[in-house]
Amino acid sequence: MRSVSFFLLAVIAIAQEPFRPTIPKVWDEEALRTFELPLATPEASPRHISAERYYAIPEQEVFQSYPLTMPGKTEEEYLAWLREQEPRRIDTAGLRTKEEWIGAGRAVFAWPGGIIPSSRGATTIVIRQKGKIEYGNLNCAGCHTRVLDDGMEIPGAQVDAARLWRDATPPTQQSLAAFVKGRGTGLDAPWLTPDPNAIPAELEIFARLRTRVPGIAARFHSSLWSPANTPSLIGVRDMKYLDRTGHARHRDIGDLMRYAALNFGGGGMSATSSFGAHAGRIGSTLRRFSDSHLYALALYVYSLEPPKNPNPFDATAARGEKIFAREGCAGCHPAPLYTNNKLTPAPGFRVPEEHRRLYDVMPVSVGTDPWLAMKTKRGTGYYKVPSLRGVWYRGPFEHNGSVLTLEDWFDPARLRDDYVPTGWLGPEPTRAVKGHEFGLKLNSNEKKALIAFLRTL
Ligand code: HEC
């Protein structure tokens, strides 16, 4: 009994221990210079603004934000309650424990990229002034939270369609025009002539490219023609490279902060970066998170844990684990992370000699579609080996999210030109989802066992 209470006291003491972090400088020019891998066309690689110009950008204020609805309250009751709330500014100066820092990071994760006039397209409600209800558009949480079928929310996990595209209506000629006007530039590769990423004029093709698939966002610096699958952030602290193309290195917490700074909102700081001859710009409304807000955000992301796995490691899964070993999966997806944290060249990419020294490059390609890796502003020529942890609560799979389930990923029919992708469709009504042929030849029993094993990870 005594030892138990001593143990508890020790735990409480640790939880309350003052936490005095050394916060890395986000815009450290030397760290930034080696932060990103060069693009597949090296001359097109981004150049970032100087530290002096960066720190002259005003800081973003962050307040506590609120969900759009509250269970058990009618809309009227909820809005009335919100009007009573004092604005809660998130200030890191008074934070004492690590838990408090993580709490502040959670608020930054929920802070929107922009304040919008109505609830349409909103992901959150913000109170910056008592009695005034404002709506916010996309925040980190909006793209990096999954809601399971039973309603359980998993912060950090790959987004589901219902949340990201709540107000989605099928594209119209008008929305296509608006898209061209507003978003076009983040999705281009101006060094390619003609640029294959140009937004199509035909509504039918546009509609297919914009299919509302869970987790698929033609995020700026990818392409409407080859969007990037939204990753789960749970476990990202162990990943050496960020983005499907391994575009950014993750050497320490400072790099995660740099990633968040460059990727926040509709382009974030990366709108200030120059690509080749194309100069970036610093808009007058641009704000940067303070280094300490970004530090809190990164601590929060590192603290994300997976939900409890309901899939038992039974006899079938045990058989699956043997098949996993026999088929050589562990060569690239070894335990415990189920990734070797390496990069594989996309078809057609010639690995420059110095990359073998600088990065973790495997000599083999898995042969998946090269577009994202070769023709976009995040395209390094590589695809990283993704971790297989948490595949039971995520999907779609493959860098474009072309297939919805693990069953589809191991279905050899996906290699055929008449295949209808179950995830992101692509420009044509049918399309082969090529490459990564591992496990495709297994018989149906073996495949079931392999998938049962993967679902335990
Ligand atoms: C519009 C949706 C969207 C928003 C908002 C968003 N992300 Fe992401 N995030 C993505 C997509 C899509 C990718 C994948 C990009 C790629 O692979 O090229 C990504 C990738 C990442 C990665 C790389 C992880 C990995 O394993 O490769 C991190 C870290 C990340 N986001 C953190 C954040 C943080 C922090 C915020 C808020 C500051 C944020 N994201 C806001 C969609 C979003």
Ligand code: HEC
């Ligand atoms: C030579 C390295 C290599 C081998 C061997 C390998 N994989 Fe992969 N795996 C990859 C790469 C690279 C990707 C990502 C490809 C892409 O996104 O274009 C991937 C993707 C996956 C995905 C989709 C994950 C996601 O988040 O999109 C699953 C599931 C998977 N592999 C399972 C397996 C299994 C099971 C085996 C063995 C039958 C195997 N892999 C063998 C490199 C490998």
